[in-house]
Amino acid sequence: MKRHLLQIAFAVLAGLSAASAQKAAAPSAGDAEKGRQLYLKIGCWECHGRQAQGGGYTGPRLAPDPTPIEGLIWYVRQPTGDMPPYTAKVVSDQELGDIYAFLRSVPRPPAAKTIPILK
């Protein structure tokens, strides 16, 4: 049940106030391929899935349509749920920008209603 904390935290994240978001400076445009490799290398996939599709109760969906980069950086530095923090020492803002670029590159899946076995 405590996994819900994370989901709630991300829901909060999506609606972060402008003031909070401004605390993190947006990095320059990221490299999606670098970001994909980083996403796998530093363990994001473990809870959020390899396509950032979400891991059910381990971590929410991050893509497609990721939360704004400022909010992403803010949350990664000081998560309020079960997610462990990633400080600037272990992943830089620019690297998070690359991950953000990867998240933006993840294509939207087919609608559930078009998948016969999900009907």
Added chain:
Amino acid sequence: MNPEKPAAPAVDRRNFLKRATSAGTAAFVAAAQQSTADAAPQTSAPAAAVEVLTTDRPGADFMVDAIKSLGFEYIAANPGSSFRGLHESMINYGGNLNPQFITCCHEESAVAMAHGYAKIEGKPMCVFIHATVGLMHASMAIYNAYVDRVPIYMLLGNMMNASTRRPALDFVHSAQDIAAMVREYVKWDDMPMSLESFAESAVRGYRIAMTPPTMPVLLVADINLQEDPVPAGANLRIPKLTLPHPPQGDSGAVQEAAKLLFECEHPVIVVDRSARTQAGLDHLVELAELLQAPVLDQLGRMNFPSRHALNQYDRSRAVLAEADVILGLELLDFWGVVNSFRDQLQRSSTPLVKPEAKLISITVSDLYMKSNYQDLHRFREVDVDIAADAEATVPLLIEAIKRMMTPDRRRAFDARGAKLAATRQQLLEKARDDASYGWDASPISVARLCAEVWDAIQHEDWSFVSYSKYLSRWPQRLWDFTKYHQFIGGSGGVGIGYNAPASVGAALANRKHGRLTVNIQGDGDLMYAPGVLWTSAHHKIPLLSIVHNNRAYHAEVMQAQLMTNRHNRGVDRAQTLTSLTNPNIDFSGLAKSLGVYGEGPITDPKDLGAAIRRAIAVVKRGEPALVDVVSQGR
């Protein structure tokens, strides 16, 4: 001096212990001793002890009678000399039927098989366990069953009389108090030293195991008691077995609980190991529908239909936040339900319910407690605490609420239920939408894996025997669980290595009912004791195993990641120790080597459905089959 010829076999062999005075004569049967003695030269060599061991009526035969009286279908065992007497009697005297031996490759597998079996069949399987070393092997599985409140009936060999032990081997396989090592996590153990007391203990043990809270029991079968003849003139009898009725809640307390639930605006029912039978499930549905109260299922058992309008697990936080009365049925961890616990940047806990919310607990757990192992969880701070069996007490609660019912309250309850039904449909749509993300990914998403399995089994009489929490509860989110045998909960003690053997045990129980047993099997769990696959092939136990092969101990990947992050270093090294790669494990090849149909590794999700259907065709022929699916973490 001539050695005496043994008389009738039904005499205690101690009466036959004689001294042979002829040098060179050893322990032979009496006829041989007679001829040897006549011819032997007279010397001053020391006397040799001769103990005649032949008998037509060993004590183990009576033990078999006692065991058979308890109605076991199977005995799971890995062979061991400390129960060789029982082994032989079961085969030749008992005909290896009712119960029948199931050959296991590890004692842990034997006990875990019994664990899975009991949760389907509702009664214990017998397990024979070899002295000392066998019990050590079995111990983790016993602990799982103890925490999961599952009855298992174990017979353990041992030899108390040191003078009759074979040199070396029997000494290291004997102990003064052999049950001591597991006493903290069995409900009861005994070491009867006569056949009369064995019979009483055999029946007593079954009764204790089956009385809620149900748990494993251990009976020590002394080797000499097994192998010595039944004493001449022994007046042996086996007591009648009568199972106690489980304890129902005190009528006043039930009335108080009913009043709280009836009068409140937002009742919530939280269940863990509430239902023990289909009737328990049905009564819970009746209670929930009577109140039109949301149900949050912790998945300790098949408590509540997954798609029922009142199943609101996916809204747990919201439901708990507005609750004014919470009824907890067989919750081992009530505190954990009504509080969040964060173990991250700071360690903190936060209540999830309003301070004024009233909590009601009905659980049988307090009726049997031990101190050492901490499965008692945090203190349960509640307003009405009923020490009783939930399944037995829910009908009383239903009747008490029915007596209070008025048209006004009925309308209010129905209005509440209508809102919940609308949200339930939204939850199902959301689950399907969530499952579509990563749909074509490789490794295959767990949601896709579970959706493909459901598509293949939904028109069968299926029984899912794996733990859903390792699958992000996708089965409960996507599948339509309605019957008690369709889900059996988890291991209890979270001892890895449970799922593979427990699924075989559950499949064994399902076999006579013609059910399709489905196991989504963790790779790490299977690697603990994969020999159980051979057991399933050898005994033709139909079981569909889909290996959720994420090539890691994934829970530990996440734990290692958490530590690297907390310590601010090496965040890319969580795979060390936790991955199962290089080489990748060929589970299909492993299955085939053990006589089980195998397919895979399946890496393309488009290939998965057809592979599952081919495996189901094998299972329908009465054999086990395995499909190895390279999957994502959770």
